[in-house]
Amino acid sequence: MRIEQLSLALRARNAWEAFDLGIALARQTGLPLFAGFALPYVAFAVLVNLALWGQPTLAAIAVWWFKPVFDRIALHVLAQAVFGTVPNVRATLRGLRAVPRSGLFAALTLERFDFARSFHLPVAQLEGQTGRAGRARRRLLDRRTRSHAVWLTVVVIHFVYVLILGFDGLLRLLAPEGVQFGFDLADLFGGQDAGDNGLLAQYLFSAALLAAECILEPLYVAAGFTLYLSRRTSLEGWDLEIAFRRLAARHGAGGAATLALLLALCTGLAVPDAAQAANAPEVAQASAAPGASADKAAIEQILKSPDFREYEEITSWKRKGQPPEDKPDLPRPNADFDFLAKLARVLAELMRILAWVAAIFIAGWLVYQISQRLGWFRGVFKGERAWRPEVMFGMDLRPESLPADIAAAARERLRASDLRGALSLLYRGALAGLVHERNLALRAGDTEGDCVRRVGATAPAAMATYFARLVEAWALLAYARRSPEPALVERLVGEWEQHFGGRTDAAKAAP
Numbered sequence: 001m002r003i004e005q006l007s008l009a010l011r012a013r014n015a016w017e018a019f020d021l022g023i024a025l026a027r028q029t030g031l032p033l034f035a036g037f038a039l040p041y042v043a044f045a046v047l048v049n050l051a052l053w054g055q056p057t058l059a060a061i062a063v064w065w066f067k068p069v070f071d072r073i074a075l076h077v078l079a080q081a082v083f084g085t086v087p088n089v090r091a092t093l094r095g096l097r098a099v100p101r102s103g104l105f106a107a108l109t110l111e112r113f114d115f116a117r118s119f120h121l122p123v124a125q126l127e128g129q130t131g132r133a134g135r136a137r138r139r140l141l142d143r144r145t146r147s148h149a150v151w152l153t154v155v156v157i158h159f160v161y162v163l164i165l166g167f168d169g170l171l172r173l174l175a176p177e178g179v180q181f182g183f184d185l186a187d188l189f190g191g192q193d194a195g196d197n198g199l200l201a202q203y204l205f206s207a208a209l210l211a212a213e214c215i216l217e218p219l220y221v222a223a224g225f226t227l228y229l230s231r232r233t234s235l236e237g238w239d240l241e242i243a244f245r246r247l248a249a250r251h252g253a254g255g256a257a258t259l260a261l262l263l264a265l266c267t268g269l270a271v272p273d274a275a276q277a278a279n280a281p282e283v284a285q286a287s288a289a290p291g292a293s294a295d296k297a298a299i300e301q302i303l304k305s306p307d308f309r310e311y312e313e314i315t316s317w318k319r320k321g322q323p324p325e326d327k328p329d330l331p332r333p334n335a336d337f338d339f340l341a342k343l344a345r346v347l348a349e350l351m352r353i354l355a356w357v358a359a360i361f362i363a364g365w366l367v368y369q370i371s372q373r374l375g376w377f378r379g380v381f382k383g384e385r386a387w388r389p390e391v392m393f394g395m396d397l398r399p400e401s402l403p404a405d406i407a408a409a410a411r412e413r414l415r416a417s418d419l420r421g422a423l424s425l426l427y428r429g430a431l432a433g434l435v436h437e438r439n440l441a442l443r444a445g446d447t448e449g450d451c452v453r454r455v456g457a458t459a460p461a462a463m464a465t466y467f468a469r470l471v472e473a474w475a476l477l478a479y480a481r482r483s484p485e486p487a488l489v490e491r492l493v494g495e496w497e498q499h500f501g502g503r504t505d506a507a508k509a510a511p
Contacts, residue, residue, distance in 0.1 A: 008082055008226075010233050015148035018230035022223035029081045033222070036092035037074045038214040044070070045210050049203075056202040060209055067213065068107040068117065072099050072125055074221040079126060082229070103130040116142070118224025119149035119231075145231050149224060156220045163212035164205070171204065175449075176479070393448070394426070397432045407497045419489050421476055426496050427474045431466055433500045434459070448475055463499045466492075 013021065026033055052059040073092065076099045080087055087095070103124030107117070114120060120138050123129050129137045142149075348369045391397065404411040406429035413421040431451070434440040440454060448471050456464040470492055476482045 006082055008229065010229075013230045015145065015227060015230070018153060018227040019148075021224045021230075022226035023219055025081065025226060026219050026222035027080065029077060029086055029222075032086050032089055032092060033074060033077050033081070033215070033218050035089045036077050036087075037070055037218050037221075039089070039093065040073060040096065041067070041070045041217075043212065045206075047097040049206070054199070054485060056199065056206045059204075063206075064209070065112065066108065067217065068121075069104065071118070071121060071217065071221050072101075072360065073127055073434055074102075074218045075121055075225060076100075078222055078225050078342060079122075100125045100128065102128050103134065105172060106130065115153040116146050116149035116224075118152065118221050119145070119227050121221070122228045140235070141228070141231050145227065149227060152220070152223055152227070156216055159216055160212045162211070163215065164208045167208040167211070168204075176475075247351070395421075395428045395431065397428065399432055399436060402429055402432060406500075407493060410493045410496070414489055416492055417486075419483055419486065422489055423470070423477060423484075424471060424491060425473045426492060430470060430497070430500055434467075466495055466499050 008021070008025070015086060041063075042067065044069065045059075048062050049056065049059045052062070073096065076095075077087060077092055107124070109122075111117060111120070119141070123134055123137050123141070125138065258289065403425075410422040410425045410429075413425065434455060435442065440453065440458060446454070452464075452468050452471050455467045459467070473484045473488060473492065477484060
């Protein structure tokens with residue numbers, strides 16, 4: 001690597017500074033980076049969705065799986081940008097064949113779930129090291145740095161889902177009252193069985209995921225790349241080498257010998273003597289120049305100072321309670337310290353128990369929340385609820401306020417061309433059946449959309465789909481003043497008995 005041509009300022013940086021440098025590099029590169037990544041990625045996503053039409057969740061998984069292929073395009077642009085040459089979007093798209101493909105198979109198989117993949121990508125793509133050599137190289141780079149690369153991946157994953165949830169919230173905010181427009185976790189795995197609404201929710205989720213990836217993935221690759229450059233700078237002393245080269249350039253011919261000595265000393269090699277220097281034309285010529293031996297003596301004197309002493313930190317495992325080998329045994333503590341030690345052990349045990357209780361409680365709460373969303377244990381618990389709403393949306397939900405045969409009554413109103421009366425009766429009967437027979441948990445402030453979501457989370461899929469169609473027809477009539485087709489209302493009347501029965505509880509209880 002021609003490090004003297006890098007446009008970045010090479011110096012010792014911690015991981016967080018390296019990440020900041022990556023974000024700055026991505027912002028400076030701008031459109032060539034983001035468009036160069038997004039255009040091929042979006043085109044690939046469209047092709048995959050067309051090939052897997054009707055299965056958007058499977059298509060989204062396939063697009064996500066092949067994302068490392070397009071990460072290489074972003075790194076290809078960044079690798080040129082750090083040398084001051086930023087290709088435009090057209091040049092990037094025309095030069096896709098020039099993007100290195102070494103290690104691509106491993107990146108899509110065994111290394112697909114590597115949480116440090118943005119940090120490891122330059123090893124395969126820029127250094128061309130794969131297989132055993134690549135693994136050895138990555139192990140060297142990972143020392144004291146891998147954890148930061150892993151945290152980078154974790155943070156970016158969370159930001160992806162923040163953008164997805166923000167997109168979902170925007171859709172729900174703009175949707176009309178009573179119309180469900182967005183996506184829920186339960187909708188993403190329903191496939192075609194979830195109906196048109198479930199399929200639309202999956203495509204909306206895929207679009208939100210694709211948009212979030214196009215925004216964040218170039219930043220992720222740039223942060224991993226600058227972390228890689230920072231790690232190589234600390235390992236190989238790039239900043240020192242550049243400073244030495246500038247020093248040699250200022251001192252002319254004598255500086256060549258100085259540079260050779262400095263590089264040899266900083267890399268742990270022996271300082272070349274006069275005979276060895278004579279074997280190399282450049283060093284032989286430099287050694288004849290005045291001041292070369294003085295430079296060597298000055299360098300050796302500087303390296304003997306405490307600032308250049310080398311320290312090595314070694315971590316090892318020892319059995320608990322075993323005294324260190326290089327320290328004498330400590331005297332046994334007195335009774336007061338024995339009591340404090342016992343108290344500390346008791347408190348530690350108590351904290352451990354509390355931690356386990358908290359973990360079990362959190363796990364149980366998560367299982368409960370997921371079961372409520374996905375409808376697990378549906379129908380297992382039949383406990384009665386203490387409160388049932390009698391009025392919702394201005395509608396009387398008491399069973400005795402409804403006719404004995406709701407479907408027949410709605411059909412009579414339909415014959416009289418009273419579409420609003422027929423839909424109102426079906427809607428009231430459905431809500432009454434859900435509240436009084438299926439113990440649907442409703443709140444006083446729930447909207448029609450909330451009712452649809454609660455029914456979808458607890459009722460059978462066919463009933464939930466029918467109820468969503470019924471609410472949609474009622475909302476269009478009641479709020480948008482748009483009369484539905486009589487044929488649609490007739491179908492809703494005909495299917496009502498299949499899901500909610502033809503008679504109310506009050507009529508069933510009558511002799």
